[in-house]
Amino acid sequence: MPEKVTTRAVFVxxxxxxxxxxxxxxxxxxxTYQMVMRTSWKMLQxxxxxxxxxxxxxxxxxxxxxxxxxxxxSDIDLLSCG
Numbered sequence: 349m350p351e352k353v354t355t356r357a358v359f360v361x362x363x364x365x366x367x368x369x370x371x372x373x374x375x376x377x378x379x380t381y382q383m384v385m386r387t388s389w390k391m392l393q394x395x396x397x398x399x400x401x402x403x404x405x406x407x408x409x410x411x412x413x414x415x416x417x418x419x420x421x422s423d424i425d426l427l428s429c430g
Contacts, residue, residue, distance in 0.1 A: 370416050381413035 370378065385406065392402040 374416055377413045378415050378417055381409055381415040382417075384409055384413075 388397060388402060388405055388409075391397045392399070397405070
């Protein structure tokens with residue numbers, strides 16, 4: 349049985365807090381996904397990415413990293429949250 353860790357997840361943009369139990373592999377995938385998406389969000393805000401490019405990239409990263417927590421926000425239009 350894989351070792352489980354509890355990760356404290358805090359999402360500033362959508363104001364969600366909570367404990368989530370996940371494996372170390374899931375935790376690493378989640379952290380990587382969150383970091384990649386934060387960087388791409390900054391690129392969008394600075395004009396380096398268009399909305400269409402950002403959304404296409406987000407879909408690819410969801411498929412690649414299969415985030416546990418990040419999927420909670422995949423149906424939320426983050427472009428209108430900020």
